[in-house]
Amino acid sequence: MTRVARRARLFLFSALSSGLALLPAAAQQSGPAPEAAPAERPAGAVLPAGGDWPYWGGDADATRFSSLGQITPENVSRLEKVWEYRTGDLPTGNAENKYAAETTPIKVGDSLYLCSAKNILIALDAATGEERWRHDPQVSNDAIPYSASCRGVSYFAVPDAAPDAPCATRIIEGTLDARLIAVDARTGQLCADFGANGEVDLWAGIGERVPGWYAVTAPPAIVRGVVVTGAQVKDGQAENAPSGVIRGYDAVTGALVWAWDLAEPTRRGAPPEGETYTRGTPNMWTTASFDEELGLVFLPLGNSSVDYWGGNRSEAEKAYSTSLVALDAATGTERWRFQTVHYDVWDYDLGSQATLVDLPREGGESVPAIVLPSKQGDIFVLDRRTGESLFPVEEVEVPGGGVEPDRLSKTQPVSRYHSLLFPRLTEADMWGMTPLDQLFCRIQFRQASYDGPYTPPTSERHFIQYPGYNGGSDWGSVAIDPQRGVIVANYNDMPNHNRLIPREEADAMGLKPINEVPPGAQGGANAEGAGDPQAGSPYAIDVNAGWRVPFTGLLCKEPPYGGIRAIELATGKTLWDKPLGTARKNGPFGIPTYLPLTIGTPNNGGSVVTAGGLVFIAAATDDLFRAIDVETGEVVWQDALPAGGQANPIAYEADGREFVLIAPGGHHFMETPVGDSIIAYALPKDEAGEGEGDGGAR
């Protein structure tokens, strides 16, 4: 088909299927560098935080900071559970060992809005936990990619809508089976004006529907009236995987406003009929942040579908993988990009949502900045208007060798602002219960290829990747207190023990990509990357996440495995650094020791920092929810959760009381108990209001 004919057909197809809202996007096909008139989507007002938690990341800047001050280090010991709500969404059938809800509610007005692990939308009374409505989109177990996760939902108020009009305010979520769903925030009824009866099919333009290969687990970013979403493309399956395309949909109509396919820079609309968005490209499985004023959306991109071998990557994939990309939210036009790993063959995809801050500079001025944590531990601080780093970033020489020495990058960027990286491992860091298992790990250490950070993948022997793919920082992201000027970052400190498996050996092992096995047959029980086929490349990949010893289940590296750190925002200096998590639910052979000793466990999930001077965080594998004094790092309160707290907590105000809330959903890979509770804490009613703060919005 000629180019002109293709364009014409696309125009017709789009206009017919999606309505007039698509006209500008389709019109952009005629030029290589399309620019939509900015007046079309003016900056709106962002939702005020204060006593609310209107966005997944807290406020519109994704700081995870609450200006509430009722609960303080002095009175936190009297914090008590006020209510507990159960979503009822627990694993059944082949979803066993695949649950990791990771849910963080939002709070707007007097309601909480959340999704369960399998995308049931729920509204609760924020003060009492009483259910107001629920909408079950009936997601099949087969759609679960690696985990049944729904990290959250997004709220949108239609500008100029009559307050009592249907869906004047709406809750929008992406689902595991790749639907974008909008319901009325007041009733939970599907929004008839959005897509086809409240739903948009995200499989459009992606290709063959393989349940579980393409799934949304993160809340969309809504900026300038555009719902921006990527999707999780299940890692390591095949080179010919669903596209990592990022799409923007009109928050009112659900019409496609733009599509950003990094390998098709001049195309802004859907691919021509019969074609797909470019397959196998880096995706965005985590949450974007945005600047409504600048009209930019900031996309933390992941890696190409084949994570540990790069020989088949296109130049575009190499240029964009593991980068933060800023797009014009109204048009999908790229404004800038910043790559954190060159030629990423370590699955160091950007997992954290980036946070917006006004960075104080010498002379009292401040710069609109964006703080970007990474899995390899570096924290980058960029000017969010330009993507330029505000602190030195050095290109440092890294080890060569491996199976593709000629293609590896000779250098990698290292942030001189702050790094969560620890000194390189030595044989003496190996651990165990007894000298015998410690010796086993020492032998593995000596047998493996290891030359510090960015040791390239090898096949003839194992290689050590440190830090592993859980970070550094993962999707829990960082919390930033702009008043105190402090970044609170929890992190993992664990290596992975990996090996590339030659194709012949992988075939003998029966490793097959998700599109060649029965639906729902994959995932869950094993760790991500433990025997991933990487079909289309010469190697499959075997990842021993955490580098664990068979039989005892202990990790080869000595503790701590995770910590939490306070960092001075202006300078990047460490203020305090503590191990996070106790040994109470951990031990050899998976037996809990019930030891109240702080060991520093693996952790997954982020924190909240409050004006009252507290950091609230669960995340660790000890199933404790705790409050930490932000000044000292000391744990000043804790409570045992009924399941693993691998979720970001929130803080909000209702009926004059400050609440902190967490949804302990557990996590199959972190081996914590699965649950369906939403638990809210506050000070006893007679004490609420006696704190230092006013308990309300600033």
Place this chain on the structure above:
Amino acid sequence: MSTLSSTVRTSPHSQAARQGGGWWGIVAVALVCLAFGLPILVGGVYLAWLGGSLYYAPAGFGLVLTGILLLCLSLNAVWVYLLTYAGTVVWAFWEAGFHWWAQVPRLVAPTVVLLLVLLVLPALLNRDPRYH
């Protein structure tokens, strides 16, 4: 040593210790020493060959020798183990200092074995032909 052995000999329980219980105890501790010692010896030699720590090979050897000497009902087992244990403590603090989690694999099991060896000491004293 002679005072210790005479104390044991005059104890009212020594008669019982001379019988089955004590012997089985010694054999059990010997088997523990061999079960840990043999793989530590073999693995330790391999680790040294790989360029790793030189601690494990001699430590494994000490454990194996302790086990063999225990099976021979020789009191030298205790001396060999005390030497192995002392070396272990010195090495552990040299390598890991006062990082207590790091000392778990280095010191806990060896200390348990030390207690076990000391536990069968009375039975050994009764069994060693040199003390009869």
